[in-house]
């Protein structure tokens with residue numbers, strides 16, 4: 716099983732990257748092949764709304780690092796998208812990436828919708844400074860719904876709260892909990 720993780724934070728050594736790598740570590744221990752991508756290292760431009768992807772070869776015409784991610788996603792069985800919470804939402808980096816998925820994945824609300832993504836597993840993981848994990852729940856629920864409309868098989872939306880009290884790597888409880896998310900993804904053990 717191939718699992719790729721995306722860290723949509725400008726901080727390569729920040730909380731999001733640590734969380735993604737712990738999840739992938741748990742998956743690797745169960746035999747998965749894993750790879751992390753850091754948006755801080757990548758040049759990903761915003762969607763230009765040219766609709767080139769809906770004509771001809773059905774590909775995004777912007778030649779930037781997103782092309783590498785399209786390729787990686789095509790060959791992956793599961794994706795883990797991690798974002799810091801910024802102003803109660805995903806980071807700008809995560810949003811640019813999500814908009815660019817329009818080129819490869821046809822949402823239910825688009826005329827080209829083909830149910831082609833059914834089965835591509837996705838785990839979303841947010842981390843926020845505020846210790847109240849429920850504070851932005853309506854947004855996290857909405858985001859899950861949006862990825863489901865893109866036909867991803869969303870296997871969980873996790874919220875790591877309280878980052879203002881110290882970095883993720885110092886939180887002993889998170890080591891096991893994050894690894895278990897990765898392990899559950901491989902072993903297909905999800906809460907009902």
Ligand SMILES: Cc1cc2nc3c(=O)[nH]c(=O)nc-3n(C[C@H](O)[C@H](O)[C@H](O)COP(=O)(O)O)c2cc1C
Nearest residue numbers: 724726729730731799800801802803843844845878
């Ligand atoms: C621009 C900006 C906006 C933020 N907005 C929120 C927010 O709305 N709610 C919250 O709880 N934390 C907020 N935070 C805190 C981050 O979510 C938190 O520090 C996170 O762990 C950062 O992840 P990173 O280390 O991967 O960059 C914000 C931080 C920044 C820089």
